[in-house]
Amino acid sequence: MGNDVVVTIVVACGAFKGSLTAIEACHHAAEGARRAYPDADVLERPVADGGGGSLEVMVAGGARRIPVTASGPTGETVDTSFAAIDPDTAFVEMADACGLLRLPGGRMSPLESSSRGVGEVILAALRSGRGNIHLGIGGSASTDGGTGMLSALGARFLDSSGVELPDGGGALVHLDSVDLDGLDPAVLVSRILVACDVDNPLLGPLGAARVYGPQKGATPDQVAGLEAGLSRLVEVLRDHGLDTDPDAPGSGAAGGVGFAARELLGASLDPGFGVLGTLTGLEDVVSAADLVVTGEGRLDDQTMHGKTPMGIAALCRSHGVPVVAVCGRLDLEADRVAEAGFAAAAALTEVEPDLDRSMANAGALLEDVAAEVVSRILS
Template identity: 85%
Template sequence: MTIVVACGAFKGSLTAIEACHHAAEGARRAHPDADVVERPVADGGGGSLEVMVAGGARRVPVTVAGPTGDAVDSAYAAIDPDTAFVEMADACGLLRLPGGTPRPVEASSRGVGEAILAALRSGRGNIHLGIGGSASTDGGTGMLSALGARFLDERGDELPDGGGSLVHLDSVDLSALDPAVRAARILVACDVDNPLLGPLGAARVYAPQKGATPEEVDLLEAGLTRLVEVLRGQGMAVDPEAPGSGAAGGVGFTARELLGASLDPGFTVLGTLTGLEDVVSAADVVVTGEGRLDDQTMHGKTPLGVAALCRNHAVPVVAVCGRLDLEAHRVAEAGFVAAAALTEVEPDLEKSIANAGPLLEDVTAEVISRILP
């Protein structure tokens, strides 16, 4: 019997790799003779780089600019001589904010551009870019600046990094884009379909989550609007309404419109890179899960992606999680034959989080024993 454990992160307690390890221990406890395969999963946000490395990619260290300009030690994943994976969260995302203090107006996407450039200069022309967990709302201008673009005010001076300065944008110079960038094939792992502007756009929806006050949201919205105006004024037929343009503070917009990138669901991108479907297709049962199963899960989060793969190959799948907020009929609707939560064993949430690893082993052993006596 082959049991595949394909868990995502339990945010605040376990990384995807740790969650898979503990769930696998529980599966072995339930069926000691089973072949248990651990395959961590992610969707392009924080932790995706680790998942790629765990899946066999090589970690290549790079030093890049964090969201506020301070140098940080990041990396990209070298998948093969032609392909690399870059994670925005690790380069210049929220987790890289000094002291965890939000800087919504000044934060920049420059670091992810520097990581992309390092991967390109290594000879890897296929870039897979995960953009979840961003700290900035700069329309991707920091990323483009690192790749050779120039964003200028009316005096011809380059604007400071950060979305707040875009209200002073007068022209965009793309003539010095690195030649490797022009030849690159870029695929963005993106799980949101928001436009760039308006009530559902990058600033209005996501900037408050990055610490922006209402006044700062207005400033960032004005800056993104100005970016579109200038690009159109220079004859570029950009589409800020295209789905995903509002992802990562507008990185989705510039990646598509100025770099020719395509945007695909994050789970699909990461699953393809790690060969997840091949592993799932050979399984007798799959265990998946993350910190919480709720209404958001039903809108395409990682466990639902695993369940869809299992359905395609007629493989039963069970879900384990920290907290279960789905009724039984919705668990079945999602495609799981069973689901179990850590809080069913330890109702105290703080204790559940503190002891997530051992509890996950117990819960996985119980749910596997229930469906495979």
């Protein structure tokens, strides 16, 4: 394709964790694309999957940020927000309200951390008149089965003396009864769609506590206690007459928020990239492109199991649009890159092998790498 041909390049990158947000990554990759093809129409469309940074992506896509004060993971007050998409629809990000990034000083608190904050933001969105809630639950700090979220929405979780349990998954072993009569009426008529990229069950060796508890700072003994608490939650809900299914895919997401949202709020769970892509109109932009540039911090075997670049690649394939990947580090052989659907892939570490220096200079390096890979395809 010659340089006299006007082309449309869509840059749809996720975050380069530890270096660049999705918005920053798109900006730098777009600068590289413009350097390679000065006459191109280069469009920046940052992408996310429902975890940290998703709220920023929604706002960058045109949604309006509505400030909310909520409870952080260990009860401290945090300033967060939801994204108002239209008068009826809002996007809520759990990570920004009560996720790992909100832990004071970054100190893990696996037994006490709660999902209450995300429930408070949901309630604020509902009280703004928006009954369609899109909920991103990646990056959670808690393993409380979603009881904190439900408590913020009006549910009560009681011990044998009828006293409400303190927040956090560590208290659930003392759960004796559940009172759902106080659930806010707006919740009962709302439509909640959860952006969720894991299919773990709530309990067992692949469940919320055993798989994700250690990532949230839980010791083996604490993992066992959290597992016992989640089991107790299921038992008490069944005693309450609720035929819950802890084995349903995604029930273990966000420490059990997926379970609570589906079983008690009637939510549906969909892949995060698809939810965010639909909300931002990504498919319409991609379908009209001549080339798409995507990427994130690392392309490896995990990427092949449904991470954001694979979602972009699938979208491009459905519209016959070539796609290239840029990343901080590339851990896929050439045949695997092709198998994933990428016409080419390039990494920052190919230019700067020292990982620390590569991360420190990620923006400038990404511009160079994007320029090279775009030139390679559109020359």
